[in-house]
Amino acid sequence: MIAPGTYDALRNELATRHDELSKRLKQIAEYALENPNDMALETVSAIAARAKVQPSSLIRFAKAFGYTGFSEMQKVFRSHLVENGSNYKERIRSLSRDNARQSNSSSVVLDDFIDGGIAALNNLRHVVSPEKLEQAVETLANADVIYLTAQKRAFPIASYLAYALAQLDKRCVLIDGNGGMFFEQARSIRKGDVLLAISFKSYASEVVQLVKETKNKDIPIVSISDGVLSPLAQHSDVCLEVEEVEVHAFRSLAASMTLALTLVVALGRALDQES
Amino acid sequence: MIAPGTYDALRNELATRHDELSKRLKQIAEYALENPNDMALETVSAIAARAKVQPSSLIRFAKAFGYTGFSEMQKVFRSHLVENGSNYKERIRSLSRDNARQSNSSSVVLDDFIDGGIAALNNLRHVVSPEKLEQAVETLANADVIYLTAQKRAFPIASYLAYALAQLDKRCVLIDGNGGMFFEQARSIRKGDVLLAISFKSYASEVVQLVKETKNKDIPIVSISDGVLSPLAQHSDVCLEVEEVEVHAFRSLAASMTLALTLVVALGRALDQES
DNA sequence: CCTTTTATAGAATTTATATTCCATTTGCGT
DNA sequence: ACGCAAATGGAATATAAATTCTATAAAAGG
Known part of the structure; x- marks a missing residue:
């Protein structure tokens, strides 16, 4: 038996x-x-x-x-x-165990990242609360101009958001720190605008600082970050949490990108309904 | 308390x-x-x-x-x-109901993109040939400096690659067209370097042009694109194909990002083995 | 209807798990 | 640098939980 x-x-x-x-x-x-x-x-x-x-x-x-x-x-x-339930970590744990066995071919690495990405996407379903998402969309829909900020690993997400928002004819400004003008670019934020900040640990200090300062100006803040301990979560009106999986000591952006894209499309729908 | x-x-x-x-x-x-x-x-x-x-x-x-x-x-x-656990089950149930009648709640959009992302990732496993991947890694490993280029929707990927390659201490230059200096940034490419170009339809003309010009200089070109019809595929030494799924009229970047990350990690390993 | 076998209840026992306690270390103010 | 208070590690203890054992009760077979 x-x-x-x-x-x-x-x-x-x-x-x-x-x-x-x-x-x-x-x-x-x-x-x-x-x-x-x-x-x-x-x-x-x-x-x-x-x-x-x-x-x-x-x-x-x-x-x-x-x-x-x-x-x-x-x-x-x-x-x-x-x-x-929400646990996809077990799968990842077994994944990293397998990694231990000398997987030196590139396609094995690819497989690991695909598995990790799928796990992270599945997890996204559990951790993003529909209410928060709705609230984020609404806040952004009411924004006059959306200011986007992110640095380092999170920057590609802001960059993608800038591209996608432009497709929707939603006005937005990407605060990318180009030319060392990070805070200067942010200076034109005013009442009616919204700041959308993205940052993961270890949190880029400029982004954290900008969020704090902007919060003090009574500008609504929507953020994408990784967990309640994030300094962004504390100062945001809405914080959408993503947890990317670490595989081979690198974190993917698959889940965060998917969340960002969702935000754009949901925003597009909200704007359509208004008009 | x-x-x-x-x-x-x-x-x-x-x-x-x-x-x-x-x-x-x-x-x-x-x-x-x-x-x-x-x-x-x-x-x-x-x-x-x-x-x-x-x-x-x-x-x-x-x-x-x-x-x-x-x-x-x-x-x-x-x-x-x-x-x-139970919430999740209920949500799945209500989702399939809502989907039938074209629900517009944001979390439905999220679910659609998650499903799309997972599909794209699974697809990635099948369409990326291990040989091409290996060849791409090898080409990049031998590069003196990696020049990265992408525009529009593909730009976030190049931007992420620039970040990740820097983590590996691999020299790279991001040709982002900042200050209208797209081709000027590319002028310093020379023998021993490699161009890594990323572009999806509709292919940004600058990137296509740069690839052609660089090819004429006998610089190896690795590209990430979408299918054999891509003008990048024709002029590249290796072209890795990704097919992103279109959901709600938008294409995600989940699969492309995952492929990019794989390239970085596999490259990192190749470099480790050399030394 | 009696015998044999199998299943069951409940107490007794063993095992594992949580919690407490105190000696030692660490951090802090003077 | 010193003393005090707070925090910590780790063994000792208490508590709770799983498992075993056995007498008893139910079925099954003749």
Whole structure:
């Protein structure tokens, strides 16, 4: 007897062997299928109480399916919970393990980044709250001029936003620090405008400083950054969070780019509706 | 002191009080925000090991935020895990409903772009030939200076490449046309250098022209473009093809960015092996 | 209807996990 | 440089949880 290692395999096993199970084990199987979250998170005695069985029955149940004990079976339920939810890090972790095995061909590197990018995109679904996104779009839609700023790794995103916003005939200014005029370029921001700042750790000091200063002028700030600890998050009216995956010691921009593009298209729709 | 009862409240508390926290507590806060799943599922000692702290620090951490112990705080992380999973399922359901009737909510747009990005990335795996990739890497590795050029939609990629190559201490020049000096910037290309050009349809004329001119000077050219019909493909020594998916009349850059990043990392490895 | 086998309940035990406590270190103000 | 307060590490302890064991109860077979 071999114990199912995945949630789906276990589910399947529970279903097919359901008939041959004893009364109490049937009862537990039904409970397990209906309450997988309990199986994943509660203690043996808590589950036993809820399913109206003895704790020992749960252990017998687990052993009947080939596990050494209940805890081992619980791991299967737990990993399911994680896969379903926001966790894509496990996949990445296994990815980096694989990386350890001397992957020196370029196409292996490409595969790793593709996997990482897909994981980051999937994750984006979970971490971006629809409300924040809506709020960001609305703020930008009401802007007279959108000022864009980013430096270093985040700069390509601002640069892309400048291009895409121009396609929408939305007025925007890219504060790129060209000619050492970072703050000078920002000086023309005024009431009615909005600052869209993008920065990831380690946060470029100019961008952080500009955000603070602009906040003091009562200009609305929308930001794209990486987590609540970001200094941008603290000073922004809306902060959209992205978490890029690190593969081979480099972070991609796939997810951030996708979010930026979404912002543009959603903004375009909002503007269309107005007119 | 009142302990946050929800994940969002806790996150918020972690962010706002992050500054006033002691060294070890900061460390734990950061780990918790980056690995909420671990916080939800692992044991105190397992988390302690991963976050490189003592188990007792985790208990102090929980108490610092008003909980009676770590277990109480863990409940918050656990309930988030459950809610997150079910929310996601509901969202998928409501999304497919909305999609049928052309919903215009921003998060639907986001989902479309995420799906599009994933499709483009998967496609990338098939269309990029390992040989070409290897050849591109080799050509770039042998370059004295890498000249980068792109305009319009492709420009962010060149801009990102410039940033990433600098990280590798690989000499590069970004021909961005700033100050109307597009061709002037390119004038200093000489034997031993390589031109890396990126352009998608409709191909920016400057870039195409520059590629042609540079080809005549017998400078190797590596390009990233979209299909064999690209004028870049014809004049390049190696042309890496990417096909971005068009969603809502806009093309993402997720796949192209991923390819660009791959090129950088593979190049980095090639350079390491040389030395 | 009795015997044998299998399943079950519940207490007892073992194992693992969280928490506390205190000696030591670190940081800070004087 | 000194003393004080806060923070930390790590062993010791307490708590909780999983698992085993056994007497009892239910089925199954003759």
